Amino acid sequence: xxxxxxxxxxxxxxxxxxxxxxxxxxxxxxxxxxxxxxxxxxxxxxxxxxxxxxxxxxxxxxxxxxxxxxxxxxxxxxxxxxxxxxxxxxxxxxxxxxxxxxxxxxxxxxxxxxxxxxxxxxxxxxxxxxxxxxxxxxxxxxxxxxxxxxxxxxxxxxxxxxxxxxxxxxxxxxxxxxxxxxxxxxxxxxxxxxxxxxxxxxxxxxxxxxxxxxxxxxxxxxxxxxxxxxxxxxxxxxxxxxxxxxxxxxxxxxxxxxxxxxxxxxxxxxxxxxxxx
Amino acid sequence: xxxxxxxxxxxxxxxxxxxxxxxxxxxxxxxxxxxxxxxxxxxxxxxxxxxxxxxxxxxxxxxxxxxxxxxxxxxxxxxxxxxxxxxxxxxxxxxxxxxxxxxxxxxxxxxxxxxxxxxxxxxxxxxxxxxxxxxxxxxxxxxxxxxxxxxxxxxxxxxxxxxxxxxxxxxxxxxxxxxxxxxxxxxxxxxxxxxxxxxxxxxxxxxxxxxxxxxxxxxxxxxxxxxxxxxxxxxxxxxxxxxxxxxxxxxxxxxxxxxxxxxxxxxxxxxxxxxxxxxxxxxxxxxxxxxxxxxxxxxxxxxxxxxxxxxxxxxxxxx
Numbered sequence: 001x002x003x004x005x006x007x008x009x010x011x012x013x014x015x016x017x018x019x020x021x022x023x024x025x026x027x028x029x030x031x032x033x034x035x036x037x038x039x040x041x042x043x044x045x046x047x048x049x050x051x052x053x054x055x056x057x058x059x060x061x062x063x064x065x066x067x068x069x070x071x072x073x074x075x076x077x078x079x080x081x082x083x084x085x086x087x088x089x090x091x092x093x094x095x096x097x098x099x100x101x102x103x104x105x106x107x108x109x110x111x112x113x114x115x116x117x118x119x120x121x122x123x124x125x126x127x128x129x130x131x132x133x134x135x136x137x138x139x140x141x142x143x144x145x146x147x148x149x150x151x152x153x154x155x156x157x158x159x160x161x162x163x164x165x166x167x168x169x170x171x172x173x174x175x176x177x178x179x180x181x182x183x184x185x186x187x188x189x190x191x192x193x194x195x196x197x198x199x200x201x202x203x204x205x206x207x208x209x210x211x212x213x214x215x216x217x218x219x220x221x222x223x224x225x226x227x228x229x230x231x232x233x234x235x236x237x238x239x240x241x242x243x244x245x246x247x248x249x250x251x252x253x254x255x256x257x258x259x260x261x262x263x264x265x266x267x268x269x270x271x272x273x274x275x276x277x
Numbered sequence: 278x279x280x281x282x283x284x285x286x287x288x289x290x291x292x293x294x295x296x297x298x299x300x301x302x303x304x305x306x307x308x309x310x311x312x313x314x315x316x317x318x319x320x321x322x323x324x325x326x327x328x329x330x331x332x333x334x335x336x337x338x339x340x341x342x343x344x345x346x347x348x349x350x351x352x353x354x355x356x357x358x359x360x361x362x363x364x365x366x367x368x369x370x371x372x373x374x375x376x377x378x379x380x381x382x383x384x385x386x387x388x389x390x391x392x393x394x395x396x397x398x399x400x401x402x403x404x405x406x407x408x409x410x411x412x413x414x415x416x417x418x419x420x421x422x423x424x425x426x427x428x429x430x431x432x433x434x435x436x437x438x439x440x441x442x443x444x445x446x447x448x449x450x451x452x453x454x455x456x457x458x459x460x461x462x463x464x465x466x467x468x469x470x471x472x473x474x475x476x477x478x479x480x481x482x483x484x485x486x487x488x489x490x491x492x493x494x495x496x497x498x499x500x501x502x503x504x505x506x507x508x509x510x511x512x513x514x515x516x517x518x519x520x521x522x523x524x525x526x527x528x529x530x531x532x533x534x535x536x537x538x539x540x541x542x543x544x545x546x547x548x549x550x551x552x553x554x555x556x557x558x559x560x561x562x563x564x565x566x567x568x569x570x571x572x573x574x575x576x577x578x579x580x581x582x583x584x585x586x587x588x589x590x591x592x593x594x595x596x
Contacts, residue, residue, distance in 0.1 A: 001486065008396040009397070010400075017421075022433075090317055104572070107533055108517055110554045113536055116539060117337045118337060123547060211518075251432050258429060
């Protein structure tokens, strides 16, 4: 009985989640033949090790981290800012709430086109703004990251606002009576109570940084040089410069990072984060 | 991630939004209407400024879509449209083949959502109402897929699809996504709110599992299923990486992938690409407007209370 209910999902997972993982290890440990008609040969885990210590991996990893550093804190701060501003009783507040959540309707490709109008070196509105310039490695990464920050604003806003609304009014009222200032109330009461939502968002943003692709392809094509080639960009390898063995090894690296993020999240959840109940 | 949590009290969130018309996760509006106080003016100014910042990029896209690209640049890129060409939206269909791309995206997304719903409901039912050997093992297998998003499995799956001859095909675009751990967990949590006594009672009445599923479990879980459908649509419509690499013929480009040509377009045709991006976002805008409650419930599922696994995070915004 249970078998019939579970079989469809399990079959899909087996073929399109677990089998590819096996394929990744297979490619990463085999040397690909020059011609498709020859057999691949087993060369062992040394090849995977070589890939994971190669410049391809370290620079991809570095760029992915850079992307995270630019997107995660800024995304969280802006989300909290918007949500705090819009969490009040005010006539017409729903109009602002709708505006702040509007970027939920943009896909990563649409957001990339949007930022194309802003930062493209030839036709972008901010093409002469140096800290958004796509021709400088540092600012190029920042401009690409800003696309993601903007695209995620709606999501972060919605989640932080929902968390703020779950904070009981009485708590803030009691603290006000005790003479807590607004700043003190925010950091002592609100932030601890919404910390599960903030952790959730931090994970969402970290994962979305690891999975950033379209914004890079649309805006910089990985350049200048390889300054915006993140790990996933090197795996996807749109210009076709890497072999299956290398791209598979890099994928295993990305898998390990994903697992680390999940493990960190799990351990934080089971200890540190304050639960509202 | 905790598996034995009680059902997420998503309803609390629902209740607060129910009855509010255009609301997002609205503040309770049980309070009587107040007059605008002087202190509020400051908030209106702040909120308006923030709105301008959020909307400015969208304004620029609309502006650039409407303006003749060469005339706009010649004018020195002002903040108002130049030589407005309204037919650009028609050109997006006639010259950029947007109709085909949108049709394909709609078809692909519909297939993915419908089948995901089916596989998720069935699997969720098994986890919620059936006892069977190896339940924990299967559950771990489902959780494990959270660590295997399409970005990780891309290379392996591309080889599979190539081997099956599914590059540039409907199967290639849809089959890898026909099951989702996010959906299974979300709907399972909904089912968990259905008392098991109800199942026992219905079995005494001679109901089988199928009838219990369709007559009791699904109707009771409708709000959560609705949220799942909206979020799955969002994710399916927005997909980029997989359709980008599982196709290499322009006839098989989904609408998101078709937007890619913007980078290689001639400058005098850029407005068509900008218009296409606006049109590509319209279905989601409609979704946001008409199914706001479901969307917000789905997006916040796990964030505020309940399951906070990275699966929920990676699947809820489909990139």
